[in-house]
Every structure is written in C-alpha cells, then in structure tokens.
Amino acid sequence: MxxxxxxxxxxxxxxxxxxxxxxxxxxxxxxxxxxxxxxxLAEFRPDLLLLDLMLPGMNGVQVCRRVREDSQLPIxxxxxxxxxxxxxxxxxxxxxxxxxxxxxxxVIEARIRAVLRRIEHTGPGRQxxxxxxxxxxxxxxxxxxxxxxxxxxxxxxxxxxxxxxxAPDQVFSRQQLLEHVWEHSYHADARLVxxxxxxxxNKIEEDSGSPRYVQTLRGFGYRFGPL
Numbered sequence: 001m002x003x004x005x006x007x008x009x010x011x012x013x014x015x016x017x018x019x020x021x022x023x024x025x026x027x028x029x030x031x032x033x034x035x036x037x038x039x040x041l042a043e044f045r046p047d048l049l050l051l052d053l054m055l056p057g058m059n060g061v062q063v064c065r066r067v068r069e070d071s072q073l074p075i076x077x078x079x080x081x082x083x084x085x086x087x088x089x090x091x092x093x094x095x096x097x098x099x100x101x102x103x104x105x106x107v108i109e110a111r112i113r114a115v116l117r118r119i120e121h122t123g124p125g126r127q128x129x130x131x132x133x134x135x136x137x138x139x140x141x142x143x144x145x146x147x148x149x150x151x152x153x154x155x156x157x158x159x160x161x162x163x164x165x166x167a168p169d170q171v172f173s174r175q176q177l178l179e180h181v182w183e184h185s186y187h188a189d190a191r192l193v194x195x196x197x198x199x200x201x202n203k204i205e206e207d208s209g210s211p212r213y214v215q216t217l218r219g220f221g222y223r224f225g226p227l
Contacts, residue, residue: 007037020105034058
C-alpha cells in the first residue's frame with residue numbers, strides 16, 4: 001500500500017486521518033507543521049503527500065512550492081470550506097487535487113487511489129511515442145521531452161497531457177476532464193482543471209499566453225493542437 005505523509009496541524013483531524021488510512025493498510029507518517037513535514041519528507045520517502053492548506057508558520061502553499069522545486073511527488077491539498085482563494089493558489093503552486101474537510105476516510109482513500117492510479121493510455125497497435133513539433137510524448141515510459149529536454153510534470157499535469165493528446169483536435173469540457181483525468185464523478189470545482197492547464201502550459205509552451213499545444217475554446221473547454 002502507498003506510504004502517505006500527512007501534514008496537518010489540527011490534532012483531531014490528524015489523528016482521524018491517520019487512523020482511517022492505517023486501517024486501510026497504509027503506512028502513515030504525520031507532522032503538525034510545514035517545517036516538520038519537510039524534514040520528514042526526505043527520511044520517510046512517501047508515495048503521496050496529504051497537505052493541509054492552512055498551517056501555522058510555513059503554510060501549505062509554501063510547503064507545496066518547496067516540494068515542487070525538486071520533486072513531482074503527488075500532492076493532495078486538504079482545505080476547509082470557504083478557503084477558495086487559498087485553494088486555487090495551492091493548485092497553482094503544484095497540488096494535484098484537493099479534498100474539502102471534513103472528509104470521510106473512504107473519500108480520502110478514493111482520492112489517493114485516483115491520484116496514484118497508473119496511467120494507461122496505450123492500446124494494441126497504438127504508437128507509444130508521439131512527436132508533436134518539438135514535443136515528444138512517450139506513453140509507455142510516461143515521459144515528455146521538449147526540444148530533447150525531459151520535462152518534470154506533476155502527476156495531474158502528465159495525466160491531463162496524455163488524455164488531451166490521445167484525441168488531437170477533440171474538445172473536452174472541464175467536467176469531462178474532471179471525470180476522466182481526476183476521476184471526480186461529481187461536479188467538482190472546474191478551477192482544478194484551469195489551474196492544471198496553466199501549470200502545464202508554463203512547462204510545454206514557448207509562450208503560455210499564446211498556447212500552441214493546449215488550446216482553449218471559450219465556452220466549450222480545451223483541446224490539444226498543435227497549431
């Protein structure tokens with residue numbers, strides 16, 4: 001089972017989440033502050049980070065940015081209702097998904113499994129390496145290079161790119177992307193998609209303001225070019 005690092009300052013929430021995940025077989029390490037969490041990160045080497053947004057001292061957004069400096073570890077933000085602005089900042093900082101507290105253990109487990117689930121977009125007879133301009137997508141190796149340089153994509157960014165590029169020129173609504181990429185079966189916040197698109201564009205586009213690969217069709221959604 002995946003190893004989970006939990007950074008949460010509320011003792012009741014921290015104990016409840018730990019207990020729920022351990023009952024489901026996870027090895028869990030918990031920290032109450034961002035500083036302690038970062039220290040545990042190198043030692044524990046988790047498969048996923050559950051990160052509270054509102055932490056004392058170094059907050060969740062700062063922790064997320066620090067992690068993203070040298071790691072593409074899957075990150076799920078834990079947010080309280082009403083933290084919409086901070087939640088979007090967290091997604092922009094590199095979080096792959098979010099959960100609104102309080103959340104049942106089965107909901108947390110489902111989100112963890114969705115984020116960690118292996119990406120399988122290849123099929124019989126399908127070319128596993130695709131070249132689009134200076135962008136090369138290796139579906140079997142789950143790698144993306146731009147002009148020969150390997151890109152460091154977070155799990156949600158890679159899943160989004162693989163899904164869009166599997167059907168060039170097909171337009172996907174935000175709700176379709178939430179269902180297929182994030183596996184949200186309910187009407188989650190579409191800003192989750194928009195934040196991920198912006199992060200992805202910053203990495204694969206020459207000019208993220210005039211994107212060549214991931215294009216917006218206002219009122220409809222997104223599609224993969226390239227132009």
